[in-house]
Amino acid sequence: MLKYVDRRKTDSSKWDGLKAVFGSEELLPLWVADMDFRVCDCVLKKLDEYLKLGVLGYYIEPKEYKESFIKWEQTYHNYRVHEDWIRYSPGVVPAINWLIQILTEKNDAVIVLTPVYYPFLDAIKNNKRKLIESDLINSSGKYTIDFSDFENKIAKNNVKLFLLCSPHNPVGRVWKKDELKKLMDICEKYKVRVISDEIHQDIIIGQNPHISTASIGDYDSMLVTLTAATKTFNLASCKNSFVVIPDFDIRKNFDNFVKCIRIPGGNAFGYIAVQSAYEGGRPWLEEVLQQIRENYLYVKETLEKELPLVEISPLEGTYLVWINLGNYIKGKDMEGFIKERCKLAFDFGEWFGGERFNNYIRMNIATSKENITKALERIVGEINEII
Ligand SMILES: Cc1ncc(COP(=O)(O)O)c(C=O)c1O
Structure with a gap:
């Protein structure tokens, strides 16, 4: 069975590298593209x-x-x-x-x-x-x-x-x-x-x-x-x-x-x-894909229900969901909103080509459902506070 690993204090870029990239260690990280799942047993063996x-x-x-x-x-x-x-x-x-x-x-x-x-x-x-x-x-x-x-x-x-x-x-x-x-x-x-x-x-x-x-x-x-x-x-x-x-x-x-x-x-x-x-490793990969599909549906259904003006790009491949929050948060305020109010770390749209993409965040969903739930609750809660 796929196992979630708490990677804090293991010199992980995603968890322990937060301060260097986002200026704070207190954020929940759903950014850089690796998974929080234990590697398959055949590799570890x-x-x-x-x-x-x-x-x-x-x-x-x-x-x-x-x-x-x-x-x-x-x-x-x-x-x-x-x-x-x-x-x-x-x-x-x-x-x-x-x-x-x-x-x-x-x-x-x-x-x-x-x-x-x-x-x-x-x-x-x-x-x-x-x-x-x-x-x-x-x-x-x-x-x-x-x-x-x-x-x-x-x-x-x-x-x-x-x-x-x-x-x-x-x-x-x-x-x-x-x-x-x-x-x-x-x-x-x-x-x-x-x-x-x-x-x-x-x-x-x-x-x-x-x-x-x-x-x-x-x-x-x-x-x-x-x-x-x-x-x-x-x-x-x-x-x-x-x-x-x-x-x-x-x-x-x-x-x-x-x-x-x-x-x-x-x-x-x-x-x-x-x-x-x-x-x-193929059987392990099949489990991962199943988990990512479930996580994606969960993100999509939750956001579509709670924040109907959010635009979620259909996830055909990768475990990175491209989300447009621009109907709720102005692009220039996105980083501040995500980091300071939501206490989250995502890859910001602007990184992928400049200001014209600053309405977007990229969410890494190769993690536990608990982490995704926390992230969604914070986004939905904070947006509801300001609209
Ligand atoms: C499209 C793409 N290419 C390359 C990489 C990273 O490759 P590497 O770690 O092998 O340099 C990533 C990681 O997110 C990626 O998304």
Whole structure:
């Protein structure tokens, strides 16, 4: 059975890192994207066996490590990954930063679909590339892609790279095949390379199945897929993710880059945790998905009943719910309202692309029903006080 763990005073970013990000330790945290659930037993057992050895010396990648990933992709995502395409990175976000440096030059334009996971924006700006934002179209909380805006901005700005988030954080969309195909065909037409961040590929809540971008056509020469077991199995601290590069030249450039920064592989804990999760963790994942679906329905039904003017984006994928409170709280007052009145910590909409998203909060629901209940009660109670 899925077990909730009290992570306070364990150096957890989500719980013990509150003060640094939100200025107070007193908040109930439903922000950064990890889960408050105990990791599956098959992972803990393997890590325990390794620790019992009592030696933490240099470690090589286990023989069956890549095999476990290849099988997972084939079984659940219909993506046939060749072993020699796979590279290591200590996280998807580091890989995005590396690939921006590998695939583009300073001042090159890089496009994203906003609102989007804010490390995408930071990666573009910090690497001195030009950020091009194509806003998703929001129809009462349902988000779609503005293909003509996307294409026009690519053409006008001579865009070189597209950072795709699939499933999309924060709006919770699981892109359909025809949407992905249109995006990829536009990119192909303008010779734009694509990094497809599929770290949320296994957290599918609604009816749309996750479609791996690489599986929808022959885009091998222009596409790099990033994914990991870390979001799926709550292993973020293990710092272990996959970079899948089908193109020989991009692979060569990636390998040369990695030679210069000397990060050729990961640590023992990451390899062991990821491999054992892929090999034995599916039943645990099914329980997690069930819990997230229940939590989502609970959030949606409660807010729709208590605060009918709240807009909740349908959660097709991820465990992050995108909520518009703008009909009750002015965007510029959102942070103060959430932190000071509700004593809660969420990712604020503004982080995902600027002021125009400040009516929104992103709520992490991979936690106990008790925590969600407390958060909802505070939001509903405080809004009722002021309206
Ligand atoms: C879309 C997306 N990419 C990447 C990450 C983080 O990846 P990593 O911890 O492997 O750097 C997250 C975490 O929330 C995410 O939502």
